[in-house]
Amino acid sequence: MALLQISEPGQSTAPHQRRLAVGIDLGTTNSLVACVRSGIADTLPDDEGRHLLPSVVRYLAGADASVGEAALAVAADDPLNTVASVKRLMGRGLDDVKRLGGALPYEFAPGDSGMPRIRTAAGLVSPVEVSAEILRSLKRRAEATLGGELSGAVITVPAYFDDSQRQATKDAGRLAGLNVLRLLNEPTAAAVAYGLDQKAEGIFAIYDLGGGTFDISILRLNRGVFEVLATAGDSALGGDDMDHAIADWMLRQASVDVSADPYAARRALRDARVAKHALSQAAETLVRVIRPDGSIWQGLLTRGEFEALVDPIIERTVAPCRRVLRDAGITASDVSEVVLVGGSTRMPRVRERAAAVFGRTPLTDIDPDRVVAIGAAIQADILVGNKPSDEMLLLDVIPLSLGIEIMGGMVEKIIARNSTIPIAKAQDFTTFKDGQTAMAIHVVQGERELVSDCRSLARFELRGIPPMVAGAGRIRVTFQVDADGLLSVSAQEQTSGVASSVTVKPSYGLSDDEIERMLRDSIAYAREDSAARDLREQQVEADRVLDAVEAALAADGAALLSASERQEIEQELSRLRALRAGADAARIREGIAALDRATREFAARRMDAGISKALSGHRLDEFN
């Protein structure tokens, strides 16, 4: 392996080995993993040929957790230790969880950092850890199928997920030992799968109703560029709500009090789901409830009654559809195709409603359960470097506005919803008291004007401001949203230069320390020597950097560097190459940093040259 990396300076590097990368759809009800093999993206089945992994984890005392079908099979018998639909809890606080309310049979305990823990036979577990179990199971499946270690994964999230929910998902990936290349919005992933499949151009509406989330996104496809124009949705709306509505109806009919019997609620939910599926075809279906005293209620659920129960839920998707059209600056008639994604769009009633809103019959050629994972796999293949010259490019947006709290509990928006990411924006604020030496900064996300109506993301303080009269201090707050849609915030007092920054995290997430501890405590890591792991990670990173610098030198070294400049870079290259062959992780890390420093100016020149390349010689009519 190491031998492959050695090449003469200036010579272009040998084509590297194809790297293994997967797309993962971490769903509320089911999860999938997909990969591009021989140019074709498809989902990977388990040993028994099943593509869907139920997103259910059962915790047992003194044994590994079981995931998927095995856990689902016993969910009704062991409801307190079997966690389902954990996606609904990701990035949520205890209060949110209480609001989701009686629907959840688990016992919750408050965690150190606002994130609730679920009490199980294996101890307290956080939603992030539960999700990590699901991801770990898919990682094992992929590595067994593909016959090697994964270089990276793209994990999908609902477009409407806020910063806390995204951060929690990324943390789960890290906890599962995945190199998370990107968090990709589910509707965008679906558009990729459809758009590339059909070589389509024009405006797509992606209507994604899953088990627990609803997203509606409008994208423009233009010569391989997928530009999200706007997105809207509801991150707590989906098929689960329909199951609950049906289950509640059944329990009401049977006069069962669920607070006295959590098992009854779980069984009713299971049966409600079966009834919902049956009614996608049949005009009526038989449902039954076993009461705590052993007696049985049974009755017919007709299509009419069923629709009366689920219509209000489906109707909640209409307002976001209207809003997304307005935000995209288009009308329904501008939409060339409507794509349905998510298991709940199998319901005829949902299809009718989506068709009515957009005035056209939706596309359903790709399996709505698998399309998201397939799109994610295509993106993963590009990001891991298997297709560097691919023409596809995704331009995504941030779903919810970001701002900070100002006087009177009001929100000052800094980045508006539907801004294309990555994006950075700064806003200046002044001190409001004489001699003020600190400023509390409260970062929120949402569309409302009052802080109390928005989601609190983080609080931090800028300290050490030199005392000045009120209004004289100028504090510049900079928001930076990366390509994953994750926010970091920094603040700097302009006259003194005092600075403070945070990666937005704490409100409902896990701290870095907590993740480190969980990583150390997890069984998979205990088996492995952490020093050996660190060395391997540094070697992989060194290989990546060596490849990148050699390729850059081969492409532009002659044109953009003087002989002495080039020599300087090549010196650092050989130094890193030598370190890479050794076994000292810390020195490899230093070597990478030194090579980064040596190539900084070269990088800037290459970027500057890129701008004329991008805009040269193109006439407008070539693109239209």
Add this chain to the structure above:
Amino acid sequence: MRAIVEKNYFELFGLPVGFDLDTADLAVRYRELQRQFHPDRHASSTGPERLLSLQITARINQGFQTLKEPLARGRYLLALRGVNTDEETDTSMDPDFLVEQMEMRESLDEARQSANRGERLARLASETSKLLRARTDALAESLSGGNPESLRRARELVREMQFLAKLAREVEELEEAG
């Protein structure tokens, strides 16, 4: 040539500095710049290049947002010429304009409670957009002249457009709420 981070948005998009601009051409240039600089295009690049790609893309996105809307573009052009529009701090406006605005706000309130609300909101929306269009044209005119008087007029127009844009947004939100 100047480093990318020092270029103004017009220079970044390879366009002459000025108010008149073909938005379709701007969109094409935007996509070409994204193809060149987006972080996904630099997933296998060196560390410094990946960092720069993030910064440049953020700037491209911000520049596109600024240039594509007449109001933001006008405000930005004034800033390039050292004229601050001070929407937050300077509340002095032309009295006639303020009276007109108050009347429009009143009709918005009336429309909200009116029986034929949809129709009245639509009328208000078209009236607002007519006023916005007229000011956009006047702004193009004022910004093409460079003397202090035309800049003063341009500043006034941008400030009025800010009011109108806010009103238009509120009308739309009410229309959408149905």
